[in-house]
Amino acid sequence: MKYVSTRGNAPKLSFEEAMLTGLARDGGLYVPQRVAERRPDEIAALPGMSYEEIAYWVIKPFVGESFGDDELREIIARAYAGFGHAARAPLVQLGPNHFLLELFHGPTLAFKDFAMQLIGQMFQTALARRGERICIVGATSGDTGSAAIEAFRGLDNVDVFILFPDGRVSDVQRRQMTTPTEANVHALAIDGTFDDAQARLKDMFNHFEFRDAVKLAGVNSINWARVLAQVVYYFTAATSLGAPLRPVSFTVPTGNFGDIFAGYIARKMGLPIEKLVIATNQNDILHRTLATGAYTTAEVVPSLSPSMDIQVSSNFERVLFDAYGRDGVTVADQMADLARGGFTISQGAIDYLRAQFASGRASEEETLATIREIFETTGEVLCPHTAVGVKVASEHLGTTPMITLATAHPAKFPDAVKQASGQDAPLPPRMADLFDRPERMTHVPNDLAELEALIRERVGA
Numbered sequence: 001m002k003y004v005s006t007r008g009n010a011p012k013l014s015f016e017e018a019m020l021t022g023l024a025r026d027g028g029l030y031v032p033q034r035v036a037e038r039r040p041d042e043i044a045a046l047p048g049m050s051y052e053e054i055a056y057w058v059i060k061p062f063v064g065e066s067f068g069d070d071e072l073r074e075i076i077a078r079a080y081a082g083f084g085h086a087a088r089a090p091l092v093q094l095g096p097n098h099f100l101l102e103l104f105h106g107p108t109l110a111f112k113d114f115a116m117q118l119i120g121q122m123f124q125t126a127l128a129r130r131g132e133r134i135c136i137v138g139a140t141s142g143d144t145g146s147a148a149i150e151a152f153r154g155l156d157n158v159d160v161f162i163l164f165p166d167g168r169v170s171d172v173q174r175r176q177m178t179t180p181t182e183a184n185v186h187a188l189a190i191d192g193t194f195d196d197a198q199a200r201l202k203d204m205f206n207h208f209e210f211r212d213a214v215k216l217a218g219v220n221s222i223n224w225a226r227v228l229a230q231v232v233y234y235f236t237a238a239t240s241l242g243a244p245l246r247p248v249s250f251t252v253p254t255g256n257f258g259d260i261f262a263g264y265i266a267r268k269m270g271l272p273i274e275k276l277v278i279a280t281n282q283n284d285i286l287h288r289t290l291a292t293g294a295y296t297t298a299e300v301v302p303s304l305s306p307s308m309d310i311q312v313s314s315n316f317e318r319v320l321f322d323a324y325g326r327d328g329v330t331v332a333d334q335m336a337d338l339a340r341g342g343f344t345i346s347q348g349a350i351d352y353l354r355a356q357f358a359s360g361r362a363s364e365e366e367t368l369a370t371i372r373e374i375f376e377t378t379g380e381v382l383c384p385h386t387a388v389g390v391k392v393a394s395e396h397l398g399t400t401p402m403i404t405l406a407t408a409h410p411a412k413f414p415d416a417v418k419q420a421s422g423q424d425a426p427l428p429p430r431m432a433d434l435f436d437r438p439e440r441m442t443h444v445p446n447d448l449a450e451l452e453a454l455i456r457e458r459v460g461a
């Protein structure tokens with residue numbers, strides 16, 4: 001299995017090479033040359049298997065020779081051993097034909113743990129074999145950062161630098177990043193928005209002298225391995241509700257487009273997904289793009305669901321690559337236009353995207369009203385991102401079971417939960433002293449040269 005860049009001008013890589021490389025050297029994102037399709041009878045055999053067995057079944061065809069069979073099984077077992085629910089990703093019923101897929105039982109209480117715990121194990125195995133040391137730099141709007149720190153803290157062959165937008169993540173999210181004491185963890189509060197942090201990260205990847213000097217690696221969904229790990233729970237959820245005999249639909253609270261892109265891959269592999277619904281908050285660029293055919297960035301407006309406060313949605317490039325018939329030159333042109341404020345999608349490409357995705361948005365008032373209503377009618381306490389999903393899903397309910405991804409634990413956003421429902425959202429006992437732990441972070445301007453200088457100094461490169 002080889003991986004190709006969405007901009008068509010970078011070397012083809014193996015799974016392990018693509019995982020360790022992060023952003024392609026032409027600025028594009030790696031995708032599999034071909035998606036491994038599975039037959040309905042193979043999918044029909046999944047119910048009753050453990051999460052780990054299904055993970056192996058989904059992931060193995062994509063890794064090729066990068067990990068041996070037993071090695072991959074051990075990696076998967078270690079990745080999910082620390083999750084707080086035996087099912088790893090349990091389904092709960094919210095209403096007639098509407099289900100929540102709880103993705104917040106991992107160590108940092110957000111869906112990011114599913115992928116980050118797995119790639120943490122994959123990186124360790126690959127780096128130990130190669131005898132290499134790397135420098136991970138990540139950009140976060142709140143959840144990727146803490147999940148990455150949790151997966152890589154204390155390792156001797158990895159430094160992990162996380163850029164988060166100063167003042168634009170919740171207090172719990174910030175403390176999850178700033179309270180770990182390990183010397184290899186570096187929390188950097190950057191001026192600006194998540195888009196600025198992600199742009200500087202991509203600038204670092206595109207600055208080859210720096211990239212090679214520090215041995216830069218990425219664990220954002222830039223990294224295909226992150227997306228792949230997220231494909232698994234689409235299979236576990238759908239098959240436990242009757243797939244492949246009965247199709248299902250998914251609604252996905254969306255920002256950087258990684259999670260919903262994993263659903264798109266699951267469908268390409270053969271999972272019968274009727275609707276894949278993009279749910280956005282007031283930063284609704286993806287919803288507007290599907291409606292108008294123009295991807296035009298606007299100012300990021302802080303919301304109750306801060307992890308989705310994104311305008312430049314990185315993985316949209318991956319689906320655009322398919323929408324343009326895998327024409328990397330056109331994708332590269334459109335991405336150059338994006339840097340100038342936006343681009344118009346061709347008629348053929350937008351038709352493709354509209355056939356693949358539906359979309360909707362939830363305002364701030366609707367997010368609060370959904371948290372309140374769901375608490376009052378079911379007793380479930382939703383995080384604000386999940387509430388965006390539930391609100392948008394409610395506009396797409398039909399005879400097909402709808403599964404909304406519950407992407408974070410409400411305890412990460414206690415203020416929004418309290419405001420909406422009057423309820424407290426306590427942290428689990430293992431994190432109960434989070435607000436007593438000392439914080440450690442460095443404030444940095446939104447400036448590439450300063451960021452690179454700081455990272456070089458800390459890693460001695």
Ligand SMILES: Cc1ncc(COP(=O)(O)O)c(C=O)c1O
Binds near residue numbers: 221260385
């Ligand atoms: C809680 C939560 N929900 C939803 C999202 C959006 O996911 P994605 O960026 O994969 O679209 C994020 C950020 O990734 C998140 O942290």
Ligand SMILES: N[C@@H](CCOP(=O)(O)O)C(=O)O
Binds near residue numbers: 140220
């Ligand atoms: N919402 C994310 C943004 C980064 O997304 P990623 O999936 O590309 O890592 C976050 O919480 O940081």
